[in-house]
Amino acid sequence: MxxxxxxxxxxxxxxxxxxxxxxxxxxxxxxxxxxxxxxxxxxxxxxxxxxxxxxxxxxxxxxxxxxxxxxxxxxxxxxxxxxxxxxxxxxxxxxxxxxxxxxxxxxxxxxxxxxxxxxxxxxxxxxxxxxxxxxxxxxxxxxxxxxxxxxxxxxxxxxxxxxxxxxxxxxxxxxxxxxxxxxxxxxxxxxxxxxxxxxxxxxxxxxxxxxxxxxxxxxxxxxxxxxxxxxxxxxxxxxxxxxxxxxxxxxxxxxxxxxxxxxxxxxxxxxxxxxxxxxxxxxxxQGYQPVERGDSAVKLAPEEDADGGPAVEIAEPGEPDAGEPSILDLVRQRHTVIIELDPPRDLDIGKFMAGAEALKAAGADAITMADNSLALTRMSNLAIGTLIKEKLGIRPLVHIACRDRNLIGTQSHLMGLDALGINHVLAVTGDPARFGDLPGSSSVYDMTSFEIIRMIKQLNEGLAFSGKPLKQKANFVVGAAFNPNVKHLDKAVQRLQRKIDSGADFIMTQPVYDPLQIEQVYEATKHMNVPIFIGIMPLASGRNAEYLHNEVPGIQLSDEVRRRMAHLEGEAGRKVGLEIAEELLDSAMKVFNGIYLITPFLLYEMTAELTKYVWKKTNRRDFHLSPLLK
Missing domain, CATH: 3.20.20.330 (Homocysteine-binding-like domain)
Incomplete structure (x- = not known):
């Protein structure tokens, strides 16, 4: 018994x-x-x-x-x-x-x-x-x-x-x-x-x-x-x-x-x-012998987010404000840096705004903001995007998820963005609501990512989603997401081509952590006639690396990267994380003009440093650089 x-x-x-x-x-x-x-x-x-x-x-x-x-x-x-x-x-x-x-x-x-x-x-x-x-x-x-x-x-x-x-x-x-x-x-x-x-x-x-x-x-x-x-x-x-x-x-x-x-x-x-x-x-x-609690506990660096990793979605460029070149114009001429900085999960916007200001000073071409990525509730990217545009003078690039709004709400949201002069958007499917912080909420999914791209471009033709003529045309530049961290890259590229056929103006990838993979992505996509922004996210710690590799969809770290980050925390982890990211940038900048940096845990100092690294490597001098980098 x-x-x-x-x-x-x-x-x-x-x-x-x-x-x-x-x-x-x-x-x-x-x-x-x-x-x-x-x-x-x-x-x-x-x-x-x-x-x-x-x-x-x-x-x-x-x-x-x-x-x-x-x-x-x-x-x-x-x-x-x-x-x-x-x-x-x-x-x-x-x-x-x-x-x-x-x-x-x-x-x-x-x-x-x-x-x-x-x-x-x-x-x-x-x-x-x-x-x-x-x-x-x-x-x-x-x-x-x-x-x-x-x-x-x-x-x-x-x-x-x-x-x-x-x-x-x-x-x-x-x-x-x-x-x-x-x-x-x-x-x-x-x-x-x-x-x-x-x-x-x-x-x-x-x-x-x-x-x-x-x-x-x-x-x-x-x-x-x-x-x-x-x-x-x-x-x-x-x-x-x-x-x-x-x-x-x-x-x-x-x-x-x-x-x-x-x-x-x-x-x-x-x-x-x-x-x-x-x-x-x-x-x-099997045969485990209990130890005193805490003996092997891995403690968090104080600045790391509670969910163990940044919400990684993919950002995109849109059309310029009046008289200003669009992200598309820039990336066809020179290296161009878009940086993701996620909106806050509470009502305090102080750290976010400080981060946005630091990224602008570092020379970011746009700041992109997710739309409640991972189905976690965050401040409206429409509101926070308007603030950085008006107060800091930097281009916002907002994500639009199919998950949260039906057709009516999506068109209304886009019309509001157009009125505010925010015309760079990224169309994404969105993670299912039942896996977020309000699991009783509903996922709408009136549209797929292919369909929402087509509908946004329809607004550019002066037609509402219903087909009814509008009194003027929108001028959205629409981005699409691409996950190269898959077993069959050729099939992923075929899916990506469908997004381009639907009207996507440019592509942004999930973060990659292997120079060889960057080259593979380039070879697999170089025939496409739209710019690609390669995703790079600096690692903050060994624990962060293992979380991303094992738990976050669309991210795979190489064995070498995991080995280098193993057991590193705090400042030591961030230092090696930046070194790895700089090595990846060296490879990426040879074949891609578009660089997409993802900020981990609101550690905007890391992506600001990487932005300066890009400009140092390209000898760009048309904005203020720290004297140390000149």
């Missing part, structure tokens, strides 16, 4: 299972259905998923009941099936795995991160109904997962404790921040939960391993309770209508040991993870 779950965690690390929903998606089940309903209609499929995770080494098996409450099931007309789905979920999991596995009842947040008007009493009733069913069906524990605020977590925990002494695991969804959505620090939240009966505390979803490591490092005093972590397989990528994840099993294996050193006694996976990820974790932690 296996010991109680709490006793087992005192003796060893238990491996959790991986994703259910995204794994079913990989198996061909579409988004938009109730995956929990498959407990009734396709129990053999759910059993096979459990079995694969068990055979991979998982000994914590979650029931397929994450959204099996009245509120969530009512969206599919299944509110009358709450009991059947929950009981079947426990039965299927129990029957699919060995007796040495712990079957825990998965209970997800009902609010789901939304601060919508839901009566607390109804939330209590829905939680109580589901939890009673799971306990009655004989689970070994209850897993409260993907909660965003402490208030709702405490409601669910109290209900479990009023009903049973079963083991309870409480997990918050986090993007590397140190507070819950209702304002509690994680230390405060975890302390309260332990006092109120939680046996295991931790994090799942929302972040890849890097973001969860950051959250764990914000809890230096919590040694009393075992921790539990279930990260996503990095950030999702959305290409041609399909969602994919890029973090490899090998990366998960490496990170699982870091989780263990920081106090984790349960390590599993969330969105994007597969049996292969779980097998890698199981192999890595």
């Amino acid at each position: 296996k010991p109680d779950l709490r006793q087992a965690l005192k003796e060893r690390i238990l491996v959790g299972d991986g994703a259910m929903g995204t794994y079913l998606y990989q198996l061909g089940f579409p988004v938009g259905i109730s995956y929990e309903e498959l407990n009734l209609s396709r129990p053999e499929v759910i059993a096979e998923v459990h079995r694969r995770y068990y055979e991979a080494g998982a000994r914590i098996i979650e029931t397929n009941t994450f959204s099996a409450n009245r509120e969530k099931l009512s969206k599919y007309g299944l509110e009358g099936e709450v009991e059947a789905i929950n009981r079947a979920g426990v039965s299927i999991a129990r029957g699919a795995v060995g007796t040495d596995a712990y079957v825990v009842g998965s209970v997800g947040s009902i609010r789901g991160g939304l601060r919508k008007n839901m009566r607390t009493e109804q939330i209590k009733q829905d939680f109580k109904h589901q939890i009673e069913l799971l306990l009655d069906a004989g689970v070994d524990g209850i897993l409260l997962e993907t909660f965003y605020d402490l208030e709702e977590m405490r409601i669910a925990l109290k209900i479990v404790r009023d009903l049973s002494d079963v083991a309870v695991i409480c997990q918050f969804a986090t993007e590397g921040v140190s507070r819950t959505q209702d304002g509690y620090t994680m230390t405060e939240a975890f302390d309260l939960l332990m006092k109120e009966g939680a046996d295991v505390i931790g994090f799942n979803c929302r972040s890849g391993p890097n973001g969860i490591l950051r959250s764990m490092e914000s809890l230096p005093e919590l040694r009393q309770a075992p921790l539990s972590v279930f990260p996503n397989a990095g950030m999702p990528d959305y290409v041609d209508g399909k969602i994919t994840y890029m973090a490899t099993p090998e990366y998960f294996a490496e990170c699982s040991l870091k989780f263990a050193d920081l106090g984790s006694r349960i390590v599993g996976g969330c969105c994007g993870t597969t049996p292969e990820h779980i097998a890698a974790i199981a192999k890595a932690v």
Whole structure:
């Protein structure tokens, strides 16, 4: 007979299972259905998923009941099936795995991160109904997962404790921040939960391993309770209508040991993870001997952003203001530098404006700003772009994502940009909203990136999206994004050609970190009749390098770059990061006039230094340079 779950965690690390929903998606089940309903209609499929995770080494098996409450099931007309789905979920999991596995009842947040008007009493009733069913069906524990605020977590925990002494695991969804959505620090939240009966505390979803490591490092005093972590397989990528994840099993294996050193006694996976990820974790932690918490913790440089990496989207040029040459005019004559500086995620614009001013002084030809990249809410790039244009006199180049606006909102937004004289834009698809900081929000996607390029160019013809004539023509210069960090570059170039055929005036690439790759991109695209701005983003630390390589879609670092950045933090990391970027610039400037610098963590001093390096190499003297660089 296996010991109680709490006793087992005192003796060893238990491996959790991986994703259910995204794994079913990989198996061909579409988004938009109730995956929990498959407990009734396709129990053999759910059993096979459990079995694969068990055979991979998982000994914590979650029931397929994450959204099996009245509120969530009512969206599919299944509110009358709450009991059947929950009981079947426990039965299927129990029957699919060995007796040495712990079957825990998965209970997800009902609010789901939304601060919508839901009566607390109804939330209590829905939680109580589901939890009673799971306990009655004989689970070994209850897993409260993907909660965003402490208030709702405490409601669910109290209900479990009023009903049973079963083991309870409480997990918050986090993007590397140190507070819950209702304002509690994680230390405060975890302390309260332990006092109120939680046996295991931790994090799942929302972040890849890097973001969860950051959250764990914000809890230096919590040694009393075992921790539990279930990260996503990095950030999702959305290409041609399909969602994919890029973090490899090998990366998960490496990170699982870091989780263990920081106090984790349960390590599993969330969105994007597969049996292969779980097998890698199981192999890595086999025979693991616990160490004192903090011994191997990797601390952040204070200026690094909470999400572990800059939001990388791709910027583009547009048409000139009256009498001023456009980015297209400039890049056809000389080396031209566009610098990405992401809008702030709060209401303080001081550091952003200081950065924009420093970049202008360094000689940037334009500053480009993402449109809530990675689906993280930032200040409007229309507003911040207007400010730098009017107050600093530098050209703004704004991104426009298909995700956030329908056709009406997109045309309205573009008309506003035209009225403000902001005519350089980059058309991008945009990362899915459910993976951002407001996961209850909707992704619109009325248009693809190809379609939005065509529609913007239609405004240049004096025609609205509807085809109705406008009283004057817009003059947008439209950029398109290109990701060369793919296995089959030829196919990516074919896709890029479609964007050019749709009307793209120029291209900007995701950052590259290999001189050979820069040459390959040049050879693959030199026949195209539009300028290409090659993306270069300086690395800030070894940890930043590993995060970008393993978790951010569209970025791949060479083995040599990762070796040089390994274990470097703070000033030492930034110094080597600049050296690598300068070497890449040396290669890029031989074949590309267009240079696209991406600022990491608002460390604008780094991209300002690289801009000056470009001008020093080209002997450009038509603007003010530091005396040291003349």
